[in-house]
Amino acid sequence: MSTLSTTESAGQRTQNLARPGRIKWGRIGAYILLVLFAIVYVGPLLMLVNTSLKTLPDFMKSATSLPTSLNFQNFADAWSKANFPLYMTNTLIYTVSATVIYLITAVFVAFPISRGYVKGSGLLLTLYVIALFLPVALIPQFQLMLSLGLYNNPVGYIMLFLVNPIGIVILVNYIKTLPMDLDEAAAMDGCGYFRFVTSIVFPLIQPALATVAVLHAIGIWNELILPTIYLTNKDYYPITRGMIVFQGVYGSNWPTLAAAVLIMTLPMLVIFLVLQRYIVSGLTAGAVKG
Amino acid sequence: MNNYHFGRGRARLAPYLLLLPGFFFYLVIMLGPSIATGVYSFTDASGIQGTTLHWIGLENYREFLFLGQASIDNYGALFRTLVFSFFVTTIQFSLGLGLALLVNQRLKGINVFRTIFFMPVILGAVIQGLIWSLFLYPLGGPLASILGMFGMRSEFLGGQPNEAIAWVIFVQIWANLGVTMMIFIAGLQTIPEDLYEGAQIDGASRWQVFRNITWPMLTPSVNTNLLLNIIGSLQAWQLFLVLIGYRNGTQVLGYLIFAQGFGQASGSVTSAFRQGYAAAASIVLFCLVLGIGLPVQYFLQRREKRVLG
Amino acid sequence: MFKRSSVFLGLVLALATLLAACGSSTSTPAAPAADATAAPAAAPAAEKVTLKVLVHQNPPMVEFMNTFNEQFQAKHPNITVDMAVVNASDLSTVTQTRLTANDVDVVDMFGFSNAAQPYMKNVTPPNWQTLIDAGLLMDISDQPFIKNYDEAAIKDAGSYNGKVYQINLGRVSYSGIYYNKDLFAANNVAVPTTWSELVAACATFKAANIPCMTAGGKDGWPIFVGAYGLIGAEYPDQSKLVEGLWTGSITWNDAKSLDMWAKMKTYAQDMMEQGASGIAGDAAPGRFASGAVAMFPGGTWYASAIDAAQPSFKWGYIPFPGSDNADDNKYLFGKYDQGWAVAAKTANKDAAMQYLSDFSDPANYQAFANAVGFIPTQPGATLSSPIGTEVAPYLANFRVGYEQYWVAPKGAGEFANPFASYYKPFGTFDEPQAVADKVQADLQSGLDANK
16 A cells, blocks of 8 residues: 655744744744734724623613623523524524535545546536536525425425535635645556545545635625525524514614623634634645655 | 545536535525526616506616716725725735735644634624724724824715725724635645645745645635635625715715615615616626736636646 | 544545535425424315415514404414514515415505606506506405495505505504704794794794704615605695606796705705704614704604603604795695505405405404504594694695605616705705706606607
């Protein structure tokens, strides 16, 4: 069997290339830049936390001032009024199943396109790139799903999320960085196509997989208009649908909405933290030797 | 193709068969309805079942592109779309690359920084809009107070159209920078260590390392990001909706199409089901994005072949 | 000999197993699916009916409906009400999809408006007309509960071609001004009944360093809605106004209109406080309730938000005095808000009619009007809330606003409306003549395109 040398992340070491003595200045500079950026990001995010701790009258009186007293009632309200336990479970089911199925099918589309293993792979890639530009076809899509009997049906709803051309483009471009020798060596070792993709390609493209997974999952997680149209049975509602109770035609209950958003964001944040390890885990495609 | 190593005959079919499920979903869920949209654009379809549908040829396109002042306003929206896209793409791309290089170092607490920069992506457009509406509140909001300390004041999102659009550009970049950064980080991971070690032995400067190793080796991520940024910014509408809403002189094409499709059409508050007209408008946007995106894609592919061989 | 993290191996294995499952076209079971198939199957056997109701999100309304639904179900044990709430902006789309899917019985619909008139050329009919023409809404003309409502409300907001398709539940007015009673008293300002009195009042407040007016200028529409009184002062009959604009007997740059534009300039640039262009629509009531501002032009629906922000705050509500003749300023302009319509294809017609009938019961309707704060459309009902008392003297003079009649000709430009928000700082214009000419040119462009 061939030896696959997986090297440590190179990018992480570029820093060490700087000559000694300068390293520290570089680090300090980097930290200063990072902190400046972080302020631009954390500052506005704190507004959300600030809002979630206010009572509605306080918020209406002065939206941006600090709360006079900490009010955690919004979190309790958000939890009960938006029917969090059930709807959050639904959201989790939709997000996880659609993301997992999508990822698998996507790799089996992206890999042969990237490698030219199917005829017309150039055309296929063009089709997917064009798909990036395609207009949202809400009503025709609805008419199609209705005639297929997939309206008000969780399986049909999940099906809506099994396509995402952005993911294909990311994967195709990433797979190009895997050396071709890899395929040859694996095939010579008697590895079949399916096994090669599942047991070798998948682990080697984890940074891209994790990126696509996060992007795709976020899209499903935050989706509001599709469940509004496709899922009319309350047992199927995802959490975004439950959060409508805090909005209103003449003004929304922003403090409770902010609290609900914070609760809703937590699981996604955890997923991101976990997947982030794969993006920068340092296990990368190296060269095939021997 | 002769470079396929995983057998011949029936075994040769494996990539085709395994590609089918993904491609099937693509055809049914995405391409089919989009083609239907293309067909609708030549009709007076209302989108309501039971109404008769008439073939009206290019009438919808004529209305969108050539009918009265409204069509001239549409060109205004087109121009704003291009300006918006130009600034978002260039700034988001460069900042994303810089940020990826920054957070790709071994520094303490770097995970925290990465997560912070990615947070807005997780929140979604409605909340991004709320956050910035509050942050940019002109009467005693945080940024107004900071500017006030320097004796400046701004109307922010409620200001003159150009000022408001500038703020949407800012928030759009703020919100999506995390994605660009992530894709670059993933790309940086693929650059083999030995290349850097070689450069170190040759005594290359940091700039030389970036120019001769990092930049060419990042080509696939560069392609992905450029394409995604261009397309994403050309199609953007959500932040326009949550940050500005309907205001003359601020709309971009994506927002106009949303307003049409959801019966919240321009100035006049009439809401009518005009699926055909909305379809024509979205086909125009499609052609625009395609007209810009495909040449870019072609150029990027050629460059990639040159750089990576 | 591959180095890989064991965690990831596990993930890959999991993916591989799932792939086998999804080969048979995504039969991945989502948990609730099982209950779904079971429930409807059991329903017909017990002769039970599930009535599907669609409403838009308006918190006091939804709260009232939840209580009403409980009472209704207690009274009619065989009927279960399944009420779905959607955002107002999605209501039209969801009405369309659910009617198409025959997945709804009773639909919440805004009062019929913007009908295509004979003098309008080449316009697309509004949503509700398309739905009726497509045979998706039920003709409820013969239902006894229709008689509980004002004839005018049924005729103006619920009828089409002589048949009734909607019972409208209430009106809102948007052409009034909230004023801060304490500030008025402290500065010895009388409540203005004419335009010059309003100008003078603002001058007094400004001299005392009190901002005269606030509004949610960031959203644009609160500024022009606040100035409705100025349109109404010039053109009290707003359906005639729309006809005049279409036929050319009225233009947005004629002498009468120029007077309106001049007043709008004063309103947008002298009366509105600095920074109003950045205040969001739903932040404006809070800004007014903080007590810092003397007046707040806005719709009747803001009253509950003002009270919620500052319960002890003392405010009053007057029609916007747009004219120098006090008699011209006694009108309130507004629109019909939500109403009920029934799906023509409903399998539960009896239950749906029972639902509307129970809802229309005067005692229940009164409770509804109290909860939601609409100006009632049932003659016997009164609005007992503070805003109700304030608007009571003008109710006989309620008029439907221009916005509910206007249909823009295709091709008309984006400025073809009488909106005060075109002025700086909300818009880009500074001179009344320039605004007037631009607005008329944008309208004329559409009229010419459809000759």
